[in-house]
Amino acid sequence: xxxxxxxxxxxxxxxxxxLHVGSQVLDVGAGxxxxxxxxxxxxxxxxxxxxxxxxxxxxxMTAMSAREAGLSNVATRVMDAQRLDLASExxxxxxxxxxxxxxxxxDRALGAIRRVLRPGGTFAALVFSTAEADPFxxxxxxxxxxxxxxxxxxxxxxxFRLGAPGVLCDGFKKAGFRDVAVHVFATxxxxxxxxxxxxxxxxxxxxxxxxxxxxxxGQQDEAWAQIERAYQQFVGHDGFESPSELLIGVGTK
Ligand SMILES: C[S@@+](CC[C@H](N)C(=O)[O-])C[C@H]1O[C@@H](n2cnc3c(N)ncnc32)[C@H](O)[C@@H]1O
Numbered sequence: 001x002x003x004x005x006x007x008x009x010x011x012x013x014x015x016x017x018x019l020h021v022g023s024q025v026l027d028v029g030a031g032x033x034x035x036x037x038x039x040x041x042x043x044x045x046x047x048x049x050x051x052x053x054x055x056x057x058x059x060x061m062t063a064m065s066a067r068e069a070g071l072s073n074v075a076t077r078v079m080d081a082q083r084l085d086l087a088s089e090x091x092x093x094x095x096x097x098x099x100x101x102x103x104x105x106x107d108r109a110l111g112a113i114r115r116v117l118r119p120g121g122t123f124a125a126l127v128f129s130t131a132e133a134d135p136f137x138x139x140x141x142x143x144x145x146x147x148x149x150x151x152x153x154x155x156x157x158x159x160f161r162l163g164a165p166g167v168l169c170d171g172f173k174k175a176g177f178r179d180v181a182v183h184v185f186a187t188x189x190x191x192x193x194x195x196x197x198x199x200x201x202x203x204x205x206x207x208x209x210x211x212x213x214x215x216x217x218g219q220q221d222e223a224w225a226q227i228e229r230a231y232q233q234f235v236g237h238d239g240f241e242s243p244s245e246l247l248i249g250v251g252t253k
Contacts, residue, residue: 006097009126009185009246010035013095014042016183016250017124022046023092028081028113028125029053029099033062033074039095040071050086052079053099081109089118096125100249101161110175117253123177124250129163129184133245136189139230140201140208140223147223148215168249177251185248191240198228 030051131138
């Protein structure tokens with residue numbers, strides 16, 4: 001499902017990171033490694049991808065997928081992006097998909113990523129845009145908070161933290177990257193049916209699950225019923241379809 005929604009945006013991120021045959025690449029917050037494998041295919045057997053994540057179980061899935069795909073140029077390391085235990089100037093490029101906005105100290109992570117890049121190396125990071133631009137993600141948040149009567153956090157929800165105009169660009173610049181640019185990527189979230197959309201919303205590894213944990217069983221049922229009703233507006237003849245906007249931040253060391 002992720003590959004289907006985000007395949008084109010992922011390829012664009014790899015283009016912008018200037019991956020080529022033989023590149024040594026760092027993948028930050030690799031998760032289950034969809035983009036890791038795409039990068040590994042691009043750089044070929046003479047290149048390599050080091051996938052880092054705080055979740056060992058996610059990285060196990062990445063390693064397994066790489067093995068199944070016959071890719072021997074993928075390494076996984078359990079590591080916090082804020083404290084990269086990697087040699088300075090050891091990568092030609094870095095990528096990150098849907099992870100940067102979830103890292104508590106983004107500035108520190110950006111500084112660490114820049115440190116491990118060789119001079120001239122490029123970092124490209126794909127993140128979500130604003131809540132308004134992605135109702136599939138923002139509706140469950142709004143509903144869960146309303147039903148659970150949760151008080152507002154001091155800053156916007158993780159997903160949209162870097163989505164406001166200027167935030168991603170400023171972060172890259174503050175970390176010392178040059179030639180910084182932010183590319184807007186408009187896409188659509190499509191599911192065969194409303195039931196599939198709800199299933200994916202429940203399964204998606206986004207912090208929504210943490211938010212729902214704060215609701216009791218009855219509130220959770222009520223929240224999902226309200227989410228389903230709100231999602232109805234995106235159901236048409238061809239199933240569920242909602243707009244989504246992504247940002248790709250790019251900077252060079
Ligand atoms: C939404 S998932 C995205 C995973 C994958 N890149 C993808 O697009 O399918 C975010 C990932 O960031 C990881 N993550 C969160 N904080 C992190 C940190 N401080 N350092 C490294 N990884 C982190 C999470 O464990 C999770 O795997």
